[in-house]
Amino acid sequence: GTGQRSLMLIDGMRSPLQRSDETQYDPSIIPAIALDRLDVLTDGASATYGSDAVAGVVNLILKRGYEGALTQAGIGTSNGGGMNWSVDQLYGRKWNGGDITISYEHLGESPLLASARSYYTADWTPWGLENETPVKSADPGIVSTGASSANNGTGCTNCYSVPRGQNGVGLTWAQLLANSGSGNEINPNYGADITSLQNNNLATLTFDQNVLPGVQFNAEGYYSNRRVKLQSAGFTVAAAIPTINPYYPAGA
Numbered sequence: 001g002t003g004q005r006s007l008m009l010i011d012g013m014r015s016p017l018q019r020s021d022e023t024q025y026d027p028s029i030i031p032a033i034a035l036d037r038l039d040v041l042t043d044g045a046s047a048t049y050g051s052d053a054v055a056g057v058v059n060l061i062l063k064r065g066y067e068g069a070l071t072q073a074g075i076g077t078s079n080g081g082g083m084n085w086s087v088d089q090l091y092g093r094k095w096n097g098g099d100i101t102i103s104y105e106h107l108g109e110s111p112l113l114a115s116a117r118s119y120y121t122a123d124w125t126p127w128g129l130e131n132e133t134p135v136k137s138a139d140p141g142i143v144s145t146g147a148s149s150a151n152n153g154t155g156c157t158n159c160y161s162v163p164r165g166q167n168g169v170g171l172t173w174a175q176l177l178a179n180s181g182s183g184n185e186i187n188p189n190y191g192a193d194i195t196s197l198q199n200n201n202l203a204t205l206t207f208d209q210n211v212l213p214g215v216q217f218n219a220e221g222y223y224s225n226r227r228v229k230l231q232s233a234g235f236t237v238a239a240a241i242p243t244i245n246p247y248y249p250a251g252a
Helices: 173-177
Strands: 006-010 035-041 056-062 068-078 081-095 098-109 142-144 159-161 193-195 197-212 215-229
Touching: 159 173
Parallel strands: 006 056
Antiparallel strands: 035 056, 068 081, 081 098, 098 197, 142 159, 197 215
């Protein structure tokens, strides 16, 4: 089904839904520096918490009554990109009968390009397997006379590669004959991202105040804003070209 199977609580209270189809929860909306502990119930708890807790419950417990300040920073990277960094700040103060704790976290990550990883490809011949690169994944293009005899790899016997620098208009049949085969095939993942460009800003606040003997006011809130930009794999199409089309090769 599409319903949520694991329940996430924040200090025992349900967090807002993070997708319209109720299938995902994300603990990273809370800064790590703000966490006091995680309580995990690994067994089904639907009898207590409802049908969205069939697989278990994760309860994020925030720091309260913290005294002082704490700053953390980190940075990391990998071969080919994917640099990530984080800056965290925690501040708390206590007074007679009350306390306040505030946290803030900024996370950033640069994209990791698919071109930095040889295995993000459809050509598996270097590993002794087949070339599954689609014939229609080509730059600037591949022309076939009728349906291509092979849809993947370089085995198409009725394919011709459009010369480099040629956009197709004014293309001649002689130019195509001189470039037989599917040599214009390109990795369909070319230009795509493995991991995305991200910027996250997170904050939490907890507040406690004794009002009367045996009566205490408690409040808490959290804020999360994530911006993501992901470059997906290129989109390619195959189209039949009629003789009246300006891209139809002259003399064909």
